[in-house]
Amino acid sequence: xxxxxxxxxxxxxxxxxxxxxxxxxxxxxxxxxxxxxxxxxxxxxxxxxxxxxxxxxxxxxxxxxxxxxxxxxxxxxxxxxxxxxxxxxxxxxxxxxxxxxxxxxxxxxxxxxxxxxxxxxxxxxxxxxxxxxxxxxxxxxxxxxxxxxxxxxxxxxxxxxxxxxxxxxxxxxxxxxxxxxxxxxxxxxxxxxxxxxxxxxxxxxxxxxxxxxxxxxxxxxxxxxxxxxxxxxxxxxxxxxxxxxxxxxxxxxxxxxxxxxxxxxxxxxxxxxxxxxxxxxxxxxxxxxxxxxxxxxxxxxxxxxxxxxxxxxxxxxxxxxxxxxxxxxxxxxxxxxxxxxxxxxxxxxxxxxxxxxxxxxxxxxxxxxxxxxxxxxxxxxxxxxxxxxxxxxxxxxxxxxxxxxxxxxxxxxxxxxxxxxxxxxxxxxxxxxxxxxxxxxxxxxxxxxxxxxxxxxxxxxxxxxxxxxxxxxxxxxxxxxxxxxxxxxxxxxxxxxxxxxx
Numbered sequence: 001x002x003x004x005x006x007x008x009x010x011x012x013x014x015x016x017x018x019x020x021x022x023x024x025x026x027x028x029x030x031x032x033x034x035x036x037x038x039x040x041x042x043x044x045x046x047x048x049x050x051x052x053x054x055x056x057x058x059x060x061x062x063x064x065x066x067x068x069x070x071x072x073x074x075x076x077x078x079x080x081x082x083x084x085x086x087x088x089x090x091x092x093x094x095x096x097x098x099x100x101x102x103x104x105x106x107x108x109x110x111x112x113x114x115x116x117x118x119x120x121x122x123x124x125x126x127x128x129x130x131x132x133x134x135x136x137x138x139x140x141x142x143x144x145x146x147x148x149x150x151x152x153x154x155x156x157x158x159x160x161x162x163x164x165x166x167x168x169x170x171x172x173x174x175x176x177x178x179x180x181x182x183x184x185x186x187x188x189x190x191x192x193x194x195x196x197x198x199x200x201x202x203x204x205x206x207x208x209x210x211x212x213x214x215x216x217x218x219x220x221x222x223x224x225x226x227x228x229x230x231x232x233x234x235x236x237x238x239x240x241x242x243x244x245x246x247x248x249x250x251x252x253x254x255x256x257x258x259x260x261x262x263x264x265x266x267x268x269x270x271x272x273x274x275x276x277x278x279x280x281x282x283x284x285x286x287x288x289x290x291x292x293x294x295x296x297x298x299x300x301x302x303x304x305x306x307x308x309x310x311x312x313x314x315x316x317x318x319x320x321x322x323x324x325x326x327x328x329x330x331x332x333x334x335x336x337x338x339x340x341x342x343x344x345x346x347x348x349x350x351x352x353x354x355x356x357x358x359x360x361x362x363x364x365x366x367x368x369x370x371x372x373x374x375x376x377x378x379x380x381x382x383x384x385x386x387x388x389x390x391x392x393x394x395x396x397x398x399x400x401x402x403x404x405x406x407x408x409x410x411x412x413x414x415x416x417x418x419x420x421x422x423x424x425x426x427x428x429x430x431x432x433x434x435x436x437x438x439x440x441x442x443x444x445x446x447x448x449x450x451x452x453x454x455x456x457x458x459x460x461x462x463x464x465x466x467x468x469x470x471x472x473x474x475x476x477x478x479x480x481x482x483x484x485x486x487x488x489x490x491x492x493x494x495x496x497x498x499x500x501x502x
Contacts, residue, residue, distance in 0.1 A: 016073040025067035025146025027082075032059040040352035054093075057087040064129065064147055065255030066169075069109055069141035071133040071459065083150030090117045105172035105293040116162045122231075125149025126233045130232075132318055141243060142318065148232045148243065155264050156248075158228045161189045162221075176204040192218040195490035204376075209276035212287075220296055226325045227262055237302075237321070237427050244302060245314065245322040256310045257303065258373030263327055267293045285339045295327040295369070298390055301380045309373065317469065328382045333394060335360030349407025355400070362394040387423045392422040394433075395484040410446040413457070419484040435467045437485055456494045464492040 039052030062082035069076045076361045094111035124130070132142025143149060166184040170259025173179060180200040198216035205211070230248035234241050247253040249262050273287030302321040305314040314322055340355045368382035397420040405412045417439045424432045443457030466487055 018068055018076065020077065022069070023066055024475075025144070026065045027147050028063040028065060030061040030063065030084075031434075032061075035058070044096075047098045048407055050093070050095045050097075052093045053091070055088070056088045057086070057088045060084045062125070062147065062149070062212050062322075064144040064149075066146045067146050069128050069131070069133070070145060071131075071135065071137045071142045072128070073137050080125045080129035080144040080149060082129045082144060082147060082243060083123050083154075085120070085122045085150075085225070085229070088119040089117070097236075103171070105175050107172070108170045109458060110166075110168040112166055114162075114164045116164075117159070118161075118224055118387040119157070119158045119159045122228070124152045124155050141241075143232075144232055145241075148234065150231055154230050154338075156228055158224050158377070160224065163187050171446055177205075178202045188221055190207055191221050194264065196268075206276075207449055208278070209274065211272075211274050213270075213272040215270050218265075218269065220265045220267075221262065222262040222325070226297055232317075232319055242320040243318065245319040246299075247324055249325060253310050254324050256313060257324075258371040259300075259324050259326055260371060260395040262297060262325060263295060265293055265295055265297060265327070267291060278314050281342050281344055283341045285337070287337045288334050289333075289337070291333040291335075292330070292365075293333075294330045295462060296329050296331055296390070297325055298328050298382065298386065300324050300326055300328060301383055301386050303380060307423065326369075327382075328370075329390065330365040330369075331386075331390065332363045332365055335359055335394075342367075346405065347407065349405055349410075352402075354402045354404070356402075357376045357399045359397040360394055361396065362391050364390065384429065385427070392424060395420040395422050398484075409447040411443075411447075411455075413441070413445075415441040417441065422484045434484060437464055437467060439464045439485065451499045453497045453499075454494075455497065458493070460489060465489060 010456050033056075035054065035056035037052060037054035039050065041048070041050050043049060061084040064076060064080040064082055067080065068078055069080075092115045093112065094114075095110060097108065097110040100107040100109070118195065125144075126149065128144070130143045131448045134137065164184055164186040166182065168180070168182040170178060170180040178201065181197075182198040183195065184197070185193065185195050196217045196219050198214065200212070200214040202210055202212040227249045230246060230251055233243050235244050245253060249259070263400055269289065269291040271287050271289040273285065275283075275285040277283045298325040302323045303310060303314075305311045305320050307314075310322065314320065336357075336359045338357045342354075343350060343352045345351075364387055370378055370381055376382050397418075399418040400415060400417075402413065402415045419437045419439070421436050422434045424434065426432055439460045440459070440462055441459045442461050443455055445453055445455040462487075466477050466485060
C-alpha cells in the first residue's frame with residue numbers, strides 16, 4: 001500500500017518478513033467467453049420462417065498476487081486461486097412474418113416464441129484464499145488480503161427456464177400514416193408470468209420530415225447473479241480496511257434483516273420525436289423520452305457488525321459489514337436524443353460526419369421501500385451515497401462526434417466522446433465530483449477482398465481516466481463505482497471481418 005505521494009507505507013496487517021515496506025494486492029482474472037449459434041430460414045404457408053438456437057458461456061476466475069494470508073505469517077503464499085463464477089445460457093427462437101400488401105397500404109405481421117434456459121454457478125478458491133488459520137497470528141484477518149477468495153459456503157448452482165410468445169403488427173393506414181402494436185407474454189419458472197406491450201405511430205409529412213411516437217411497458221426479472229451472488233471483499237472505510245459481505249438474496253444475513261425476495265422490475269415509457277433530411281447530405285433525428293422503473297433492483301448501503309439484528313452473525317463470519325441487492329426504489333428518467341449525420345465527397349473518397357448527443361435526468365421517486373425490520377435504518381439501507389450511485393448510472397449528458405472517411409479499399413475513423421460529470425459521496429458523506437472527460441477513438445481499415453476487411457485501432461487513444469480516481473482518498477467502493485466512463489484506460493485492437501455475400 002502507498003501514501004498519496006506513491007511511497008510505500010508499512011501495513012500492520014502484513015508480515016514484515018514478506019513485505020517489509022508494505023504491499024499492494026493485485027487482483028487478476030482469467031476470463032473464458034464462448035458462444036455460437038445455428039439457424040434455418042425458409043418459407044412455410046406464405047410466412048417467412050426463422051428458427052435459431054444460440055448457446056453462450058462466460059466463466060470468470062479470480063486470482064491474487066502480491067498478497068498474503070496474514071494468519072500464516074512468513075509461511076504464507078503470495079499468490080492464491082480465489083475461485084469465481086460462471087453463467088451459461090441457451091436460447092431457441094422461432095419467428096414467422098408475413099407482409100399483406102393488399103390490406104390498406106400494407107400490413108406486416110410477425111409472431112414467434114422463445115425458450116431460454118440459464119445456469120449460474122459460484123465455485124470456491126483454494127483454502128488459503130479464504131481461511132483464518134488458528135495460532136499466534138489469529139488476531140489478524142484471514143484469507144488473501146485485498147480480496148478474500150470464494151468459500152465453500154459461497155458455492156451454489158442455480159438454474160431457471162423462461163418461455164415467451166409474442167406478436168407484432170405494423171399497418172400503413174395510408175402512405176403517410178403508420179401504426180404499430182406489439183405484445184409479449186412470458187413465464188419464468190421462478191417468477192411466474194408477465195405481459196408487456198407497445199404502441200407506436202409515425203406520420204410522414206413529406207419525404208424529408210416525419211413525426212413519431214411510442215408508448216410501451218417493460219419487464220425485467222432479476223438475474224440469477226443478482227439473486228445468488230455472494231462473496232466477501234475488502235474495502236477501505238474511514239482509512240481502515242474492512243471485510244464486507246455481499247450476501248445472497250436468500251442468505252442468512254438477508255433473512256435476519258427481513259430483506260424480501262427479489263421481484264421483477266416493471267417499467268412504463270413514452271417517446272416522441274421527429275426525423276428527416278435537409279437537402280441531399282444532412283439527416284437528423286430528435287427524440288424526447290420518459291422512463292419510469294418501479295421496484296428497481298439496487299445495491300443497499302452497508303450494515304455494521306454492531307447492528308443489534310445481524311451484528312452477531314457478521315462477527316461469527318469474521319466480517320465487519322454486510323450489504324444486499326433489493327427492490328428498493330423507483331425512478332423517473334427524462335431525456336433527449338439528437339443525431340445529425342452529413343455525408344460529402346472529399347477528394348476521391350467520401351466523409352461521413354455524425355454528431356450524436358444525449359441529455360437526461362434521473363430522479364428517485366418517493367422513499368426507499370423498506371420492511372418493518374428496517375424501520376429507522378432508511379439512511380443505512382438506501383442513503384445519500386447509494387442514491388448517488390443510482391443517479392450516476394445516467395450521466396447528465398454524453399456527446400459523440402465521429403468522422404468516417406472511405407476512399408477505395410481504405411477507411412479511417414476518428415471518434416471524440418465527451419462524458420458528462422457525475423457526483424458520488426464517500427463513507428463520510430463528503431462529495432467526490434467526477435468532472436467532464438473527453439476520450440478519442442481511432443481506427444484504420446483495409447478491404448483485403450470484397451468480403452474480408454482488416455482493421456486496427458485504439459479506444460481511448462490518449463489513455464484518459466476518470467479525473468477523481470484515487471481509492472486512498474475517495475473510498476467510493478472501487479469496482480462498485482458507477483462513474484460516467486470506464487477506468488481501464490487505453491484499449492488497442494486488431495480485427496478481421498468476413499462478410500458472406502447474399
